[in-house]
Amino acid sequence: MRSLDEILHESSARHxxxxxxxxxxxxxxxxxxxxxxxxxPGRDKRLLVIAETDGCxxxxxxxxxxxxxxxxxxxxxxxGKVAATFTDTRTGSAFRLxxxxxxxxxxxxxx
Numbered sequence: 001m002r003s004l005d006e007i008l009h010e011s012s013a014r015h016x017x018x019x020x021x022x023x024x025x026x027x028x029x030x031x032x033x034x035x036x037x038x039x040x041p042g043r044d045k046r047l048l049v050i051a052e053t054d055g056c057x058x059x060x061x062x063x064x065x066x067x068x069x070x071x072x073x074x075x076x077x078x079x080g081k082v083a084a085t086f087t088d089t090r091t092g093s094a095f096r097l098x099x100x101x102x103x104x105x106x107x108x109x110x111x
Contacts, residue, residue: 001039004030011063015056023107024082025051025060028097032086033065035095041066042073046090049074052081 007026012018029049033040038047042065049067051058054076061084067073083098099107 001033002041007060007064011059014063015059018111019056020104020107020111021056021082022060022063023110024099024103025057025084026064027060027103027107028057028084028099029061029064029086032084032095032097036086036088036091036093038088040064045071045073046088047073048087048089050085050087051076052079052083052085054078057082057084 004026007030008018008022011022011026015022029040036047047065047067049061049065051061051074058074058076062068062074065073069076081098083096085094085096087094
């Protein structure tokens with residue numbers, strides 16, 4: 001599995017800079033992979049990510065998971081929330097993750 005620094009390097013290259021929401025997206029994806037027991041980035045279309053925002057957070061999610069819209073493994077429902085649902089399509093297990101206030105502050109410091 002790639003390190004957070006490697007994931008954020010990829011995300012910032014796509015996004016043209018590093019911002020706190022990219023960090024949050026990447027961290028949520030890494031945590032979801034632990035909860036679901038899946039290795040990232042996935043290559044078997046087993047992981048489906050439903051993001052509740054567009055923009056910066058999604059760049060972090062894409063870099064960490066390898067999911068993308070064209071591959072039908074990423075869906076964006078823009079509710080304006082920094083949150084995402086991660087589903088293992090094989091088992092049906094799913095988790096919705098949203099950052100805490102503390103994690104938002106830590107992401108700001110990290111970026």
